[in-house]
Amino acid sequence: MKNITKVYPNGVVANRDVTFEVNTGEIHALSGENGAGKTTLMKILFGEEKPTSGSILIGGKEVDIRNPQDALGLGIGMVHQHFMLVPSLTVTENVILGIEKRKGLGIDYRSAEKLVGDMGRKYNMYLDPKTKVRDLSVGQKQKLEILKILIRGARILILDEPTAVLTPQETGELFAELKNLRDQGFTIIFISHKLDEIRELCDRITIIRHGETKGVFGLEGITDEELSQRMIGRDVQLTVEKPECRRGGAVLSAKEVVVSGDGDKPLLDRISFTLHSGEILGIAGVEGNGQSQLVDAITGIGPYDGGEILFSDSTIRQGDIRRIRKSGMGYIPEDRMTLGISPSLSVTENMIADKIDDPRFFSKGGFIDNGGIDAFSRQMIDDYAILCQNGDVSISSLSGGNIQKVVLAREMSSNPKLIIANQPTRGVDVGATEFIRRKLVAMRDSGCAVLLVSSDLNELLGLSDRLLVMYGGRFAACFSSLAGVDGQTLGRYMLGLDKQDEDEISRSAM
Amino acid sequence: MSVFQQIFSAEFVAMWLRVATPLLFASLGAVICEKSGVVNLGLEGIMLCSALAGVIGSAYTNSLFGGFACGIAMGLILSAVFAYFHLVMKANSVLCGTAINTFASGFTVFVLEICTGEKGNSSSLKSFSFGTVDIPLIKDIPVIGEILSGHNVLTYAAFIMVGVIWYMLYRTPLGLRIRADGENENAINSVGISVNRTRFIAILLCGVMTSIGGMYLSMGYLNMFVRDMVAGRGFISLAANAMGQCSPVGTMCSALIFAFFDGLSNILQLLRIPSEFVQMVPYAATIAGLVIYAIQKTESEKRKRRQMGRKVLENA
């Protein structure tokens, strides 16, 4: 892939002049932070996205890939991070979907099943052709996805973070299979940011950061430190004026919280920590290591199956959102478009949606008090510098950063004791980002507790008073003070290379 | 004769099968549609229009086949309109179906009046009907012969269609794609099949099945078209499909259950119950069926959740 540039219609540059090269018969790692542009690059290769400019060459010949069918025709197959399988169909049916061979009117199931069985045996990935996909384990589903593209004739396999959902045993099996495939002449592109896995499996690595290539390396000649430094980078730290932390009493405490998943691996495995008033507790981690389950459980949106979460001295239960909010929790959700706003209502209405019981906005009889609402809305638009004609415009006409400011205004204006901020600056422009960060610090200074979940390490290092690192549904590290902690250190914990002592973690997490 | 004796008579079975035929066709159509991920509320209107198209077509072409072709064509046209507006113009499927039904109730009376000068029924048209079939040998066996033989050809066709649709859904490439489409669009997309094209085909197939069900009403069950003669059978078919969990055999069973109550209401008319209550029976049975099914489903989900919880606690 030569000089690939991809600009999305909304102006986001996902890839900038990226050149990516893979040799036949190697396992090549494509690595970088979340949002670095790895997946976009591979979607271009698989024909799911069109590059804005650049060219793709296979075996020296320039090719034109417009859709997945073209890609499959050229022998390129992709296993997506989220499986593209139909649960109620059998293994065979999923494999042959779209390339069914007939015998008479019907599908020739016998030869299809034989084919699936034979292919499975040949590549050492045998699955019973007649099993329904919903009865397969996650690892088996992954095998099925690989079989699916092999049977379609793929010689180049793209695997997007294949180990994220696997247990260590399954990961081991997968690696053996992939090595076997390499030895049979297949080319494999392995997207991951787990350094230990890359080292175990891959021959070479290409690192992408902020949509640009940061080099290609043979894995023998480079240390973990050098790699993680290139992946995570050493950007100038964001300077937010932050006075000394005045830590108060406990606001939120989690004790041995368990969230079980669909598989055998729990998504949250006995998590305990305490959050105090007047501090910002950061949670770092590569996405999918249990952060969203933790946030869902704390906010009452999702379930937890064991342990206890206490907020303002009462236990949090799923669905009890009204009471949780009343006792002073504000929540800035990660997915603001589906959870954080009501898209066809106005800016003002979105701001007061959680304040239905506030006498400033609704009189005793339950009637809207336009005067009170307008005054409030104008003040919020001023205070939060929201760029809009007035509060009556529909919120979906605003830019991402301004929508997030509306969410912020709503959540922070209810005098919360605790704010959960989940990826508060994702997809937000630079100006709004800085604004949001300063507001979070201001809330903390006024005695509010802040739980900050973010994948932006600079944000975490710049804002947090204490920092927890999650890996595989558990805490891998806890820093009570951030003095001397840098992105590289965090990176090692986030990627599972290092782990602090359990006792030490639980002591400093309290 | 008591009601029970009536129910256990061969005549009742014959009537039961008679009222089951249109439900079977329409609910099999609903199965195809819903498997592909579309709820087609327009079944009612499609049945009604096809019932009329069949009668008029057969009267004007002077042949049964001509009527059959007209009825099918009607079903295909309405289904294509539904599919176009729902899939391409992104109209909500409930509103789309309701629009088709509103259109149908006016359209049928309008056309009926043009063709016959009357608004009530088509008795003045000389239309054709599907005949009955005697099965040789079996018809001579006492009781069994009476039950199995001598039904309308479409009644037999309906039961055969259960098998045909099953084969289509579970054994052919098209069926595989339809099933995958309803369950995971992304899976279909990622192997390069068009989601909308598959759905379009499913909706058209559903239209064919539904229109046969409609034609049976005016060219088998009765020998003429009567205004609003579908009387909710399209909706009951949707309910049968929901209760049958979208499988052809399960849907056949629920359609037979609903038809049983329909037939029962015919018998109950002999009793001294107000006829209005008797007429309610099929609709009440449909609600009861849906609710019982829904209760069962929520209970089993609850049970599953409890089991999951226990498993995690044991592991911890």
Place this chain on the structure above:
Amino acid sequence: MNTKSINRLIDSMKLLIVVVIACLLVSVIILCVSNEPGNAISSFFLGPFTSLRRIGNILEGAVPLIFTALAVTLIFRAGQFSMISEGSFFIGITGAMMVGIALPLPSVVHPIVALLTAGIFGAIAAAIPAFLKLKWQASEVVTSIMLNYIIQFFALYLVNYHFREPEASSLASLKIAESAELPVIVSGTKVHLGLLIALLCCVLLWFYIFKTRQGFRIRLVGDNPNFSSYVGIKSALVMVGAQILAGFVAGLGGGVEFLGMYTRFKWTSSPGYGWTGIAVALLARRNPILVPFAAIFIAYLEVGSGIMARSSDVSAEVVDIIQGVIMLMIAADALLQGWKQRLIVKNATEGGRA
């Protein structure tokens, strides 16, 4: 131009296109089937304005549509698809009839009690599918339609067995007491007090939906139930509440229609106002204040088709055909979306340059 005015422009264009196509379609159908198309078309479009009585007919015809459309508006606003307004309307007629016949009450009190009964009957009917969904997730679409049939037969049973006029040859109830009737408000027509009640309901419901706490909850739930739950609203309960209120409005409409227009119950099947109400509600873009205009438009088409049927060889059912087409086109979200997108993009790029 900002996004809001673009939206408004597109919405008005869409309405205009729908109305124009509806009128064109009527004309085309008439041209196809009529031997005297000129006469038919002019009696359809102009007939309704030829006398005070006929203009009155439009207003009378709009009254039941306003009520059912308001009910549909409430239900759709809450994000639900219950079709119960038909049944609630019919059971409302029945309730008003029972009170009108059986309860001897003084004149002003009588219609009030009758109308309240009608509303409560309607609310009870609407509560059933709503509750079945709340408790067991049974699809409200099918259960409400089935319930409509049951209500129809139940109402006919009540009339037939308990309130039947013994002397009448076809099904008709006893005459209601004169004290229960709603007075005519425009002499020379049959326009009755019900029109004012209907308009009052529009204003009240507009106020309710846009100016009260509960109305705000309904809009939040209907627009994005995830969000409404996230801000701590019990979304499921709000949905049920909206449907019960909608049932009350539809039932009230049944009562108003009956007491204003009839002295006896003569229906042999459910009159279909609930279904037409869907078309009206969609035309009015689910805004109660716009409902009267949409209802008058549909009623105009109905009166016109009635006049045409009497004075030419085209039957009145053409109006049902048109209603189906109107619903289909209004529901088509993608209609004009391409144009809208271009306008927004153009707007954004020009704004960027400025």
